[in-house]
Amino acid sequence: MYKIIFENNNIYIKGIEEFDLPHTLDCGQAFRWKCDENGIWSGVAGDKFLSLEKTNDGTVVLYNTTIDDFENFWKDYFDLERDYQKIRQILSQNETLKAAADYSYGIRILNQEPFETLCSFIISQNNNISRIKGIIERLCENFGENINGYYTFPTAEKMATLTVEDLAPLRSGFRAKYLIDAAQKVASGEVDLYHLRYFTLDEARDELMKIKGVGPKVADCALLFSHHHDRAFPKDVWINRALDTLFGGELPEIAQDYAGIAQQYIFFYARDTKLLTN
DNA sequence: TCCCAGGCTCTCT
């Protein structure tokens, strides 16, 4: 377990295991974190801006925040209560999964805001990561709230008032109509976005797929990254390649309870090492 | 230039 020290408006997380910032913040589950030349990460989640870094002794420092925000927001956001060492032990029963988990050391599954996550992965379809980031940034700058110079992700209620034409500055292509549909269905309550963690995985997936442009892959990303559905298993091009070449087509049975976490390890491993692109 | 990107919808069998 880790210890928390609060000093000079900073939170010092001491003795935390399995928390690698580049792996966690740049593995493709979130799109608004950036690292500067000094290794300091900064980003926006919900209505909060945060800078953080990992120091040489392994302490993770959250700058300029409060105990209150840590306890009520960041602790859950960074999934700090979960025992990733235990999950690693389970997955390591399979040799290939062990290799992927070792390579991806320190990835944590973030618990992100549901509407932002849904829109982010609607934008992600048939798209590349650097361009996804640009579209999301323009979405926030154009329609989010400006708080001291940074922009929040727009709410469903705000976006529901917009038209496809209004989204032209995003240059999101055919995805604009999907974003509007998502905003309208969430804002009206036609899609119950905020109780999905209490649905079964199949029910939750069906609920999200009421939205145009949301298929099984986008739905599973939303369920994994913002609704605590650990068994969601988003299948994208990389995962399909990896399943075929490394696992004979299917995820090993032992990984089922933590399929989503295994998925992140495999995704990061496959994409980062490019071992599948020959 | 060309291929492809954390896919999905629509159409045609």
Add this chain to the structure above:
DNA sequence: AGAGAGCATGGG
């Protein structure tokens, strides 16, 4: 129900 084209845009 399964296969395949088309989709907007731009990164590499």
